[in-house]
Amino acid sequence: MKxxxxxxxxxxxxxxSGFVDVLGWARHDFGHDVQVETCGFQKEVISTFHIPVIVDKLINEINVDDYDALAIPGGFEEFGFYEEVYDERFLELIRAFDSKKKFIATVCVAALPLGKxxxxxxxxxTTYHLGGGRRQKQLAEFGVNVINEPIVIDKNIITSYCPExxxxxxxxxxxxxxxxxxxxxxxxxxGF
Incomplete structure (x- = not known):
């Protein structure tokens, strides 16, 4: 599984890090075949708060058939998050994963590109719920039935409402x- x-x-x-650690523990300590491959628009991706991460692959190198799931952490608008997650190439990648009924897991505002x-x-x-519910209202504008719960699973898609x-x-x-x-x-x- 990849x-x-x-x-x-x-x-x-x-x-x-939640995805890296949980799947890493499952693979390393318990022998589950759950590989993780990172991807971005450029080889070095700068996170919120300026931590650089070198990814394994670029988006144009991805063949959806090679994967069982897509995981997407959320991010900050102030650090350019929506510039890339609203890019049509990424939206098409999301559509391709969903059309093949592959799992898609998002944290916080990463549900917004799924909506788009x-x-x-x-x-x-669901998506980020604080700040007057502004992000949940944005998600609803995409025709989504927004549920104000920590984690919502609908068939193959997992969404959640904050970093916690x-x-x-x-x-x-x-x-x-x-x-x-x-x-x-x-x-x-x-320890959970």
Missing amino acids: TLLFLAKGFETMEF SGVLKGRNA TAAGVAFSLLELLTSKESMEIVKHAM
């Missing part, structure tokens, strides 16, 4: 990729 972890400019490191891509139209999802949910989203993805029992073992081992 997960494509997409890093847009201005992504949040806390939301990124059209894959959430008429479906349940990052580990929970990663555990939800691990469960979909393996089993509830396997996820619970890893979760317990990590």
Whole structure:
């Protein structure tokens, strides 16, 4: 099993690390075949708060058939997050994963490009809920049935409403990729 972890400019490191650590523990300590490959628009992606990360692949090198899941951490508008996640090349990548019924897991505002891509139209999802609910209203404008809960799963898509949910989203993805029992073992081992 292979997960494509997409890093847009201005992504949040806390939301990124949840996927890396949970799937890493599952692979390294418990022998689950859950590989993670990072991807971006450029080889070095600068996160929110200016932490650089070197990605494995560029977006134009991606073949959706090579992956079982797409994971997307959210990010900050002030650091250019929406410039890349609203890029048509990324929206098309989202549509391709969804059309093949592959898992898509997002943290916080990473649900917004899913909304913009059209894959959430008429479906349940959530996104950042504080700040007067501005981001949830934006998600609703894409025809999404916004549920104000920490994590919302609708078929193959996982969305969540703030950075605090990052580990929970990663555990939800691990469960979909393996089993509830396997996820619970890893979760317990990590102290959750």
